[in-house]
Amino acid sequence: MKPDDPDILWVDEPKLGLAGKLYLPLIAQGLTTTTKHLFGKKVTVSYPDSEPEIANPLIYRGVHRLNRDEQGRVKCVACFLCATACPAHCIDIIGTESPWEDREKYPESFTIDELRCIYCGMCEEACPVDAIELTSLYNLTGRSREEMVFDKEKLLSVFDQTKDAEPMKSQTVANSLADTTPPKGGAS
Amino acid sequence: MWEALIKIGLLIFVIMTAVAYFVLLERKVAAWVQDRKGPNRVGLPLTKIRLFGMGQPLADGVKMVLKEEYIPGHVDKALYVLAPISILASALATFAVIPFGSIWPTADGYIDFVVAPGFDAGLIYVFALSGIAVYGVILGGWASNNKYSFLGGLRSSAQLIAYEIPLSLGILGIVLTAGSLRLDTVIAQQAETGMWNAFVQPLGFVVFLVAATAEAARLPFDLPEAEQELIGGFHTEYSGMKLVMYASAEFLHMITAAFLIVILFLGGWHFWGITGSGTEITWVTALLRVLVLFAKICLVVFGFMMVRWTLPRFRFDQLMALAWKVMLPLGMVNLVLVAAMVEYFNNAVAEKPLMVFLVMTGLMLVSIVVTAVLAPLGSRNERSPVGDLPT
Numbered sequence: 001m002k003p004d005d006p007d008i009l010w011v012d013e014p015k016l017g018l019a020g021k022l023y024l025p026l027i028a029q030g031l032t033t034t035t036k037h038l039f040g041k042k043v044t045v046s047y048p049d050s051e052p053e054i055a056n057p058l059i060y061r062g063v064h065r066l067n068r069d070e071q072g073r074v075k076c077v078a079c080f081l082c083a084t085a086c087p088a089h090c091i092d093i094i095g096t097e098s099p100w101e102d103r104e105k106y107p108e109s110f111t112i113d114e115l116r117c118i119y120c121g122m123c124e125e126a127c128p129v130d131a132i133e134l135t136s137l138y139n140l141t142g143r144s145r146e147e148m149v150f151d152k153e154k155l156l157s158v159f160d161q162t163k164d165a166e167p168m169k170s171q172t173v174a175n176s177l178a179d180t181t182p183p184k185g186g187a188s
Numbered sequence: 189m190w191e192a193l194i195k196i197g198l199l200i201f202v203i204m205t206a207v208a209y210f211v212l213l214e215r216k217v218a219a220w221v222q223d224r225k226g227p228n229r230v231g232l233p234l235t236k237i238r239l240f241g242m243g244q245p246l247a248d249g250v251k252m253v254l255k256e257e258y259i260p261g262h263v264d265k266a267l268y269v270l271a272p273i274s275i276l277a278s279a280l281a282t283f284a285v286i287p288f289g290s291i292w293p294t295a296d297g298y299i300d301f302v303v304a305p306g307f308d309a310g311l312i313y314v315f316a317l318s319g320i321a322v323y324g325v326i327l328g329g330w331a332s333n334n335k336y337s338f339l340g341g342l343r344s345s346a347q348l349i350a351y352e353i354p355l356s357l358g359i360l361g362i363v364l365t366a367g368s369l370r371l372d373t374v375i376a377q378q379a380e381t382g383m384w385n386a387f388v389q390p391l392g393f394v395v396f397l398v399a400a401t402a403e404a405a406r407l408p409f410d411l412p413e414a415e416q417e418l419i420g421g422f423h424t425e426y427s428g429m430k431l432v433m434y435a436s437a438e439f440l441h442m443i444t445a446a447f448l449i450v451i452l453f454l455g456g457w458h459f460w461g462i463t464g465s466g467t468e469i470t471w472v473t474a475l476l477r478v479l480v481l482f483a484k485i486c487l488v489v490f491g492f493m494m495v496r497w498t499l500p501r502f503r504f505d506q507l508m509a510l511a512w513k514v515m516l517p518l519g520m521v522n523l524v525l526v527a528a529m530v531e532y533f534n535n536a537v538a539e540k541p542l543m544v545f546l547v548m549t550g551l552m553l554v555s556i557v558v559t560a561v562l563a564p565l566g567s568r569n570e571r572s573p574v575g576d577l578p579t
Contacts, residue, residue: 021560030498033219038494044225 003042056138057166061119064112064150065158065170067131075131078105082123084134090116091123110152114140130170135162195303207243207439212409214493215515216241221497255428260332263425267331269443272426272433275324279440282317285310286436286447287372289478290457301478302372309357311369315447318403322348325412325422328434332425340421343504344405344412350511352542353407355520358396361526362452363388363539375456379463380478381538381546384455387545388537391552392520393453395515397430402511405438406492408499411507447489450481454488457481513563 027096047051054060067075078095090113098106123132129180135158142148151156212227219226230247231238239388259265289301298308307313331339353521360387366374374570378384386393402409413421423434450456457463457477464473529536536544 018560019555021557023560024556027495027499031494034494034498037223038217038220038221042220042225043223044219046225046228 021068026046026141049121052138054136054138056170059140061121061134061137063140063158064117064123064155065133065135065162066110066152066155067133067159070154070162072109073100074106074152075129076110077129077131078107078110079128081126081128085126087120087122088116088118094132109153111151112155114148114150115145130168133167133169135166137162150168153163163173189482191241191299192303199288199303201441202281202288203280203283203443206443207436208249210439210443210489211435212241213490215244217490218497221494229441232533234532236247249432251329252428252432255426259431260425262333264331264333267327268425269430271324271328271331272437274327274539275435276440277436278317278320279323279437279444282398282440282444283447285313285371286444287375287451288447290375290463290474291469291476293435293471298435300372302308303487305372309369311363314444315356318441318444319352321437322569324434324437328482329422332422334425336419337422337424339402340412340424344422346409347402347409347507347511350508351399351515354395354519355403356509356514357400358392358399358514359452360519361385361392361522363527364523364530365389371451371456375451377457380453380456381541382458382460383537383541383544384453384458386453387541388548389522389526390545390549391518391525391555392558394552395519396453397449398451398510398515401492401495402507404441404445404492406442406445407496407503409507410501411504442489443485446485446492449488454484457533509563514559516519517559518555518561521551525551564578
């Protein structure tokens with residue numbers, strides 16, 4: 001691009017006033033700002049001593065869970081949409097014929113490699129029956145790689161563990177729409 | 189002989205501990221300014237006592253000492269090893285003439301709180317050694333055989349040489365009023381009148397403060413290192429103990445600068461009403477003087493750290509413009525003002541201190557405004573004439 005190209009929009013620097021030229025008032029201004037922050041409220045969370053506050057569990061992306069329906073059965077219909085959407089290829093589903101009347105398939109095995117997962121939430125977006133959801137559990141630890149590959153039972157147990165604190169998102173959103181009040185956080 | 193050795197041992201112990209804790213303070217201040225808490229986990233070893241992270245310097249030290257002494261294959265080995273030694277040695281040797289207190293009364297006379305008492309060329313010695321410190325930086329940059337290091341070394345040499353001049357001009361005013369190059373005489377003279385030099389020659393104080401910050405290569409003048417541009421500059425290729433030597437030399441330079449600012453301009457150990465002024469003192473006064481001096485040092489160092497997180501780094505042309513177009517003329521003006529005062533109103537400081545302060549501050553403001561209008565510090569990012577750029 002040439003310097004006289006008509007597409008170039010030249011923006012001239014604003015002229016400095018006397019205070020800017022003196023430089024000292026600007027230093028005073030800057031020091032005021034830094035001094036304010038010196039005594040300001042700190043944002044650090046001293047993690048093991050105090051837990052971080054999850055502002056909105058509805059959009060927090062932590063450990064996965066597999067939701068149960070009203071009868072306690074796994075909601076998943078083994079459609080493979082989550083596995084297809086997953087950019088990290090960490091979801092492994094073996095689908096088989098459903099023993100129940102109301103659906104054709106169900107997952108015989110459903111495993112998520114929590115170490116490969118990048119916690120992007122695409123599986124949650126893709127799921128047509130709101131079966132897979134990301135909870136606000138953030139402190140996921142394990143002593144071996146095998147332990148971190150969550151199977152169906154483990155994922156269902158995560159649901160059992162978190163269902164009271166975090167009801168299913170489909171319900172929460174439906175309720176909140178019915179109440180016409182915004183969803184409240186702090187349910188972690 | 190023994191007295192000097194004890195003083196040297198004590199001084200080196202105190203100063204090196206201070207360096208370690210100033211590193212911690214720097215990290216703490218950085219954290220606080222950025223709304224963080226800073227290192228607060230390491231306390232007493234083998235216990236759960238945290239002590240606000242006071243054990244951090246010890247842990248850092250152990251880690252650095254245990255690191256492998258690695259010398260890259262492409263460096264000039266002799267110079268590479270010599271550079272950090274020279275910079276640390278010169279930084280430490282500076283403290284030989286710097287008084288770290290006043291005097292300690294004993295049964296037969298008194299002990300001076302300075303390693304080399306009665307050294308008449310104190311200020312010149314400090315300057316000579318700070319000149320040697322440049323060698324450490326340049327040698328390190330050259331010996332590393334790395335373009336970033338070399339650029340850091342070059343920048344450093346240009347910067348330090350440029351700011352030596354305003355630094356000396358700031359000091360010349362002091363030398364004129366004190367009539368001596370001895371640091372203890374400078375303090376004694378300020379203590380006698382109770383007028384710190386910062387009030388008598390505020391312009392010199394500003395010039396010296398800026399130049400000392402630049403000499404210590406503290407932000408906003410840390411171009412020799414400039415992590416974001418030069419990946420650490422002259423010490424890019426250094427690690428382990430050699431890096432520690434560089435880092436502690438840097439903090440030593442900052443402490444030296446703080447000592448000089450306090451001694452030359454902020455009254456040294458003097459504080460109105462509590463430290464007395466003469467040499468007839470008790471041990472309480474002697475202790476108070478040491479404490480006052482160290483409190484002032486800590487305040488100045490804290491000021492350096494606050495400035496670090498306040499001002500962005502200068503561009504190199506701005507740095508040079510500040511040195512040659514602003515600080516050099518201001519230093520000359522200060523020198524002329526002080527010379528005129530010494531020549532025509534020699535007793536003014538003792539007789540009309542308030543008057544001297546007001547007149548000198550007014551003249552300082554006038555000269556700063558004049559320089560600001562004539563040589564503004566702003567960046568000159570003006571549009572190039574069309575066709576001037578390579579197309």
